[in-house]
Amino acid sequence: MAVWNLGSINIDNVYRVPHLPAAGETLAAMEFSQGLGGKGANMSVAIARAAARVAHIGAVGPEGKWTVDRLMEYGVDTRPIQVMTEHATGHANIAVAEDGENQIVLFAGSNRAISSSAVGQALAEASPGDTFITQNETNGQREAAEMARQLGLRVVYAAAPFDPDAVRELLPFVDLLVLNQVEAEQLEAALGKPVHALGIEDVVVTLGSDGCLWLSGSGEETHVPAISVTPVDTTGAGDTFTGYLVAGLDRGMPMRQALDLATQAGALMVTRLGTADVIPDLKEIEDAKLG
Structure with a gap:
């Protein structure tokens, strides 16, 4: 099987700060680093x-060609990625406080210009039973999700x-919806x-330090508890969770087993400073013996 990810690619500018800046405050950063990011790239x-x-x-x-090379180094098939001369690469300016919380300013750039x-050329290579995933940091999600559904792919939507x-446009094509607690409340208010009660086969709501909640199409609710760790940086933890969940399902894991794996991955991720470049692999998760 395979996963096809229509997702953002960003250059992350990360500033380590003593606390998140208040309105009008000028704050000196203690450290600066640059790396690969974007919700889509993180998930890939x-x-x-x-x-x-x-x-x-x-x-x-x-x-941003170096970001494509970096994705390839991590084992991602980058052939469907376009290099555009008329658009700048998307980027994010990220402030990370000492308590692990973050604040992000995002510029979409080329992420909103995908043809x-x-x-269509990428999904033409997909097979029935493959997985398609998308987020809200690119253009073309609805058309791609509809095409994926017609081709017999499982459609996963991380509504962030x-x-x-x-969300309204994509819901008719979604098999698995993943969102955090705040997003779930916003969605309930909007709809x-x-x-x-959305008629989706599976919904997973992440709850931060309280773990996550799986709502199955049959109406059953399953709470998966979080793993207690000391957070260093929460940036990318949700993307890591979703990526591992999708990978587990694509590899044939039952939902609960995939959720347990994703929870371990997310817990290990928050103990690290950075985004895509520090996402753990399976061996690191096994060696960490979390949970």
């Missing part, structure tokens, strides 16, 4: 490090950053109904 790296095959559908500007032909209009 996590999927690859979870031992699943993943092809990334995305776009970068000419100054429909590139998506939250956009009620985007006027609880997430378990």
Whole structure:
């Protein structure tokens, strides 16, 4: 099987700060680093490090070619990625406080200029039973999700950053919806109904330090507890969780087993400073013996 990820690719500029800046505050950073990021890229790296095959559908500007090389080094199939001369690579300026919380300013750039032909060419190589995943940091999600559903792929939607209009458009094609507690509350407010009544086969709501909640299409609710760790940086932890969940399902794991693996991956991720470049692989998770 394989995973096809229509997702963002960002250059992450990470600033280590004593606390998150308040409105109007000028704050000196203690450290600076630059690396690969973007919710889509993070998920592709996590999927690859979870031992699943993943092809990334995305776009970068000419100054972002190194991000494509980095994805390839991590085992991601980068052939569907476009390099655009007329658009800058997406980037994120990330402030990370000493308590692990973060604040992010995002510029979409080439992530919002992916051509429909590139998506179609990539998915033409997919097989029934493969998995398609997307987020809200690119263009073309609805068309791609509809195409994936028609081709017999499992459609997974990580509804972040939250956009009620985007969610409304994708819901008819979604098999698995993944969102955090705040996003779930926003979605319920926007649609006027609880997430378990959306008619989706599976919904996973992440709850931070409380773990996650799996709502199955049969109406059953399963709580998966979190693993207690000391957080260093929460950036990318949700993407790592989702990537491992998707990889586990694509490899044939039952949902509960895939959720347990994803929970371990997310817990280990928050003990590390960085994003895609520090996402753990399966051996690191096994060696950490979390949970």
